[in-house]
Amino acid sequence: MKDKEYGIITFKSTHFAIKAESVFGSQSINTRTIPVPREISRSCGLAIRFDLDDMEKVDQIISEFNLDIDGIYKVIKGDNLNKVEKLN
Amino acid sequence: MKKIEVDARGQACPKPVIMTKKELDNIEEGIIITIVDNEVAKNNVSKLANSLGFEYKVDEGENEYLITIIKGKGEVKEEEKAKGAVSGDKVVVFSSNTMGKGSEELGKVLIKSFIYTLTETSPYPATLIFYNGGVHLTCEGSPVLEDLKKLEDEGVEIISCGTCLDYFNIKDKLQVGQISNMYTIYDKMANAGNIINIG
Numbered sequence: 001m002k003d004k005e006y007g008i009i010t011f012k013s014t015h016f017a018i019k020a021e022s023v024f025g026s027q028s029i030n031t032r033t034i035p036v037p038r039e040i041s042r043s044c045g046l047a048i049r050f051d052l053d054d055m056e057k058v059d060q061i062i063s064e065f066n067l068d069i070d071g072i073y074k075v076i077k078g079d080n081l082n083k084v085e086k087l088n
Numbered sequence: 089m090k091k092i093e094v095d096a097r098g099q100a101c102p103k104p105v106i107m108t109k110k111e112l113d114n115i116e117e118g119i120i121i122t123i124v125d126n127e128v129a130k131n132n133v134s135k136l137a138n139s140l141g142f143e144y145k146v147d148e149g150e151n152e153y154l155i156t157i158i159k160g161k162g163e164v165k166e167e168e169k170a171k172g173a174v175s176g177d178k179v180v181v182f183s184s185n186t187m188g189k190g191s192e193e194l195g196k197v198l199i200k201s202f203i204y205t206l207t208e209t210s211p212y213p214a215t216l217i218f219y220n221g222g223v224h225l226t227c228e229g230s231p232v233l234e235d236l237k238k239l240e241d242e243g244v245e246i247i248s249c250g251t252c253l254d255y256f257n258i259k260d261k262l263q264v265g266q267i268s269n270m271y272t273i274y275d276k277m278a279n280a281g282n283i284i285n286i287g
Binding site: 014017018021032033034035045046 | 193194197200201204205
């Protein structure tokens with residue numbers, strides 16, 4: 001997985017995050033569950049991290065499985081703080 | 089320079105380390121020569137010197153090892169180390185493959201989240217200890233192997249309880265770190281400045 005830049009999906013509830021984890025786990029793309037970066041204060045605390053190259057597939061999976069998400073962000077790692085851009 | 093000899097021959101596992109540490113703490117600078125009669129003790133005393141950032145050398149004699157540690161000269165290294173990737177005396181203990189009680193499903197997610205957080209936060213702990221159900225985390229099929237391997241590459245020591253691996257019959261499934269026994273586990277805990285318990 002790329003370490004410098006990656007995408008994350010946040011959720012309004014931990015249950016939605018856990019459901020999304022199992023859905024993404026059964027797909028062919030590389031994802032993992034991580035704590036929501038400090039720079040994003042909202043949402044439940046768990047996020048799904050993915051490679052930005054897989055953005056299209058991620059969107060497909062979200063709509064196909066009707067996943068209840070809060071937002072999608074691009075994270076650019078900094079030395080102390082990360083830079084975060086909201087994508088969706 | 090002051091020279092102190094520590095004769096730790098015939099002493100059981102953590103004792104040579106404790107004796108050496110005590111003498112090192114007592115002096116501002118000087119040379120400590122610890123004599124031990126087995127390889128495990130030699131390794132453990134060497135590791136102690138290394139973790140404190142002191143210069144040391146090992147001489148092998150007949151049925152004995154002499155570890156010469158120089159305190160004072162190596163202290164620059166210690167400062168450097170403090171700024172580096174690994175924090176000298178922080179130990180994290182995992183007694184289960186889940187985090188907290190209440191929901192196993194949630195606990196499994198939380199522990200992944202916790203270990204990921206360890207990789208994102210420096211300085212890293214010096215040692216991670218896994219025992220009882222915690223050993224599942226260092227074995228095949230664990231969802232945190234990638235993170236643990238990353239931590240190991242950064243110099244974090246990873247220890248799994250051998251008794252526990254054996255109990256679960258997964259000794260051959262270990263994927264990261266070393267197998268160790270209760271003496272080492274106690275030794276690491278006893279010498280830790282800061283222990284974080286997760287389970």
